[in-house]
Each structure stands twice: as structure tokens, then as C-alpha cells.
Amino acid sequence: MSSALDGVAGDDALAWERLPYLAGFGNHFSSEAKVGALPLGQNSPLICPYGLYAEQISGTSFTSPRKLNQRSWMYRIKPSVTHEPFYPRLPGHQRLISEFNHSTSSATPTQLRWKPVNDPEIPTDFIDGLYTVCGAGSSFLRHGYAIHMYAANKSMVDCAFCNADGDFLIVPQKGRLWIKTEFGRMQVSPGEIVVLPQGFRFSVHLPDGSSRGYVSEVFGTHYQLPDLGPIGANGLASARDFLAPAAWFDSDAHPGYTIVQKFGGELFTAKQDFSPFNVVAWHGNYVPYKYDLSKFCPFNTVLIDHGDPSVNTVLTAPSDKPGVAILDFVIFPPRWLVAEHTFRPPYYHRNCMSEFMGLIYGDYEAKAGGFLPGGASLHSCMTPHGPDTKTYEATIARGEDAGPSRISSTMAFMFESCLIPRICPWGLDSPHLDHDYYQCWIGLRSHFSSEGSEPHD
Numbered sequence: 001m002s003s004a005l006d007g008v009a010g011d012d013a014l015a016w017e018r019l020p021y022l023a024g025f026g027n028h029f030s031s032e033a034k035v036g037a038l039p040l041g042q043n044s045p046l047i048c049p050y051g052l053y054a055e056q057i058s059g060t061s062f063t064s065p066r067k068l069n070q071r072s073w074m075y076r077i078k079p080s081v082t083h084e085p086f087y088p089r090l091p092g093h094q095r096l097i098s099e100f101n102h103s104t105s106s107a108t109p110t111q112l113r114w115k116p117v118n119d120p121e122i123p124t125d126f127i128d129g130l131y132t133v134c135g136a137g138s139s140f141l142r143h144g145y146a147i148h149m150y151a152a153n154k155s156m157v158d159c160a161f162c163n164a165d166g167d168f169l170i171v172p173q174k175g176r177l178w179i180k181t182e183f184g185r186m187q188v189s190p191g192e193i194v195v196l197p198q199g200f201r202f203s204v205h206l207p208d209g210s211s212r213g214y215v216s217e218v219f220g221t222h223y224q225l226p227d228l229g230p231i232g233a234n235g236l237a238s239a240r241d242f243l244a245p246a247a248w249f250d251s252d253a254h255p256g257y258t259i260v261q262k263f264g265g266e267l268f269t270a271k272q273d274f275s276p277f278n279v280v281a282w283h284g285n286y287v288p289y290k291y292d293l294s295k296f297c298p299f300n301t302v303l304i305d306h307g308d309p310s311v312n313t314v315l316t317a318p319s320d321k322p323g324v325a326i327l328d329f330v331i332f333p334p335r336w337l338v339a340e341h342t343f344r345p346p347y348y349h350r351n352c353m354s355e356f357m358g359l360i361y362g363d364y365e366a367k368a369g370g371f372l373p374g375g376a377s378l379h380s381c382m383t384p385h386g387p388d389t390k391t392y393e394a395t396i397a398r399g400e401d402a403g404p405s406r407i408s409s410t411m412a413f414m415f416e417s418c419l420i421p422r423i424c425p426w427g428l429d430s431p432h433l434d435h436d437y438y439q440c441w442i443g444l445r446s447h448f449s450s451e452g453s454e455p456h457d
């Protein structure tokens, strides 16, 4: 082990609570778990310090413009290539999809809502606990996204996952994740998110047992901080609150270590006799990172009308069209509502973008019931939606004189995409699908009066 804090068995809670991190977003970081392990002045010396192997991981093409280019260098005990061949993982895992077409998934404009899933009945690790709900495009064509959810109760042991298809953004809803990566370790609790970019190997330990959450995956693009436009130079998610791991390594023998590689949505395994977490030092700007959503600095209405939710964008994975995202990650955090003579909840709307929502804790401001922590909803391109009847009626009943009110103890989020999602079998066949979802709006009555005097009785 690299230090007394290692606790590689994965159960040393204090060590995981007190892990060191490197702060910043998009930085060119350097980190060494042994002083002098990073070569000086070059990336690939003939002999690296401590006899380490140099290995690059590229997250963008070699020739991507400098401002977009992402790559890192690792100095490791053995290079990643030291493994037996990849074979399809058996038994096959049918629940992950990364090509969205007629044979894998269905189209529907219906408003969809899912109840939270129960804990798995059999021991299930993070990999086996993942299932795809919806998505669009193709990992092979490097364009699109997938939305997965997970429910797991078992830690990964001597096994690492590697997603060759895209970047994972994980939103834990229940249970902490202790994640080993090639760049170091991260504790990620509900209320935090973690991004594991394409190609990084990682292993998930579940210190709290039963765990569940949401995962968005983007193909051919990476998450970045949104422009702030007229907001100015500060606000929303601040670069300094993003945390990358500090170098840490495992030099123990691990006969029978398994790498599970997701490639085109299918899973392959390869055996090796060492841990992939054998990187003694690294540098670069292609890194895993986490972010605590409570650090978000929201901007909102201070006089009239409900602003568009884009004002609460934490991260965006852009398409090639300016202002159009393959996937935005947007949150609805605690905040004050102060607008005057305004319908304060989200407006009724239809959107050319598609909106997948999840709830980490609390209640969502547009739904008085039915949208539960751990549940999800999907309102696709141009599908009408908005506050349910109870929320509408309660808002109107409060009247014009509603003073400042605080939305507290809640954290909902949205994955919003310009690409229309197709729904995977789990999403439509699931017993968790709420077939009565549409009922939440059916009670909205007409208050129309041709006299034009009293809009509501």
C-alpha cells in the first residue's frame, strides 16, 4: 500500500472521509503519491522515476483545438495493456443500451413517471445494478446520450469498470459511493455528483449497503461549465468547488483481477494479475471529479415571472450547435421565491428539448405528490407538462399577497437534451411505471369567464 491511510479493503471509513482532493475545473493538475514520481520536463523519459511506465489517456482527439483538448499522463507500476484478451461477459447483461433504434427501444410522446425501485433482492454490484431507461443516438457514432439508473447492494471486489462509450455523470440518491479510480479515491455522498470520463477505470464500494441513483452518459462530448452570459463572472457552480482525486496507488498482488469494459453498450471482461489502481503519479486535464450540489449559487427571479431552468445549469455537454446541449445537468436547489403577482411554480410548457428528471431528496415544487425521491419522470420533445392540479390550486389559493417563501430541504435535477430519447424495455415494462401519471393534470379546471372579471372563483 502507498500509505497508512490506504485501507484498501475499502472499509476504512475515516480514510475515505478525509481523503485529499485537488480543487478546480479544467485545470492542468499534477499529483504524486510518491515524491519525485512525476518525470520532470518531459512526459515519456526513457526510464521513468521508480521504474514506472508512462501511459497517456486521451479524452479528445490528438488534434482537438487546445481549448477543448483533454488528456492526462499516468505513471504506473504496470501499463494497462498487461491483461488477457477481452471476452464477452457471461452471463450477458441485457440491461445496458448505447445504440438507440427500433430494435433496442421505443418511441412515445407520453408523459412518463417512475416510482422508486426497491433494493435488489440478490447481491448486486454497481455494474449489475445499472439499467438503461432511455437515450438517443449511438456510442459508436460518438453522438448521443443514455440515461441509466442503478440499484445495488454489493461492493465490487477485485473488479474495475471501464466505460469506453462515454462519460458517466453519477447522481447518487441513496448510499455513499467509495470510488477508486486510477487517479485516486473519492467519497461521493447523496447530494454530490461525480463525473467519470470515458475510459477511466473505476471500482465502486458501497459502505452503506443498499444504494441507488441516476447516471447520465454522453457520447462524443464532455461536460463543461456553462457560460454565464449576463450573470457575469461569478455564480452557479464555481470552478473551485470541483474536486479531483489525489494520486494513490495499490501495489499489492491481485491474482484474478477483472476489468469489465463497456464497449458499444456490451460488456466484455479481461483478466489481469494486478489492480488497475497502480498509478503512482499523474498529470493532465482529463480527470474524474466530484461536486457538492449544496455549493451551487443559484440565480433567480427577484421581481416577476418564473425564469427558464437553464439558469440553474451545473454542467453542460455541448453539441456542435451553439447553445444546444447533448445533455445539460440542471438542478432545482433550495432558494427563496420572492416574485410579485407571479405564478411562482414552473410554468406550463412544451419544449423542443427533452426533459428527464430525478429527485434526490424532498419534494419537487411542481408536483404535490407522486414524484418521489429515487423516482423519475420524462417529458419528451413537445410533450406538454407542468405543475399538477394540487400545486396549481394551492398556488392560486395563496393569492397575490404571497410573501417571500423559501423552498427548503429539496434537491431535484433534470437531464435535458436536444436529442429525443427512445425508451428502453425496462422503462415501459417496469412495474414501477406510474400508469396514472396523466391523472395529475386531468383535474385542472377551466376558470375561463367571458365576462373577464373574476378569473378564479
Ligand SMILES: O=C(O)Cc1cc(O)ccc1O
Pocket (backbone or CB within 6 Å): 306, 307, 308, 309, 345, 346, 347, 349, 351, 355, 366, 379, 385, 386, 414
Ligand atoms: O418541467 C419541469 O418541471 C422542469 C422545469 C422547471 C422549471 O422551473 C421551468 C421549466 C421546466 O421545464
Ligand SMILES: [Fe+2]
Pocket (backbone or CB within 6 Å): 349, 351, 355, 379, 385
Ligand atoms: Fe419542463
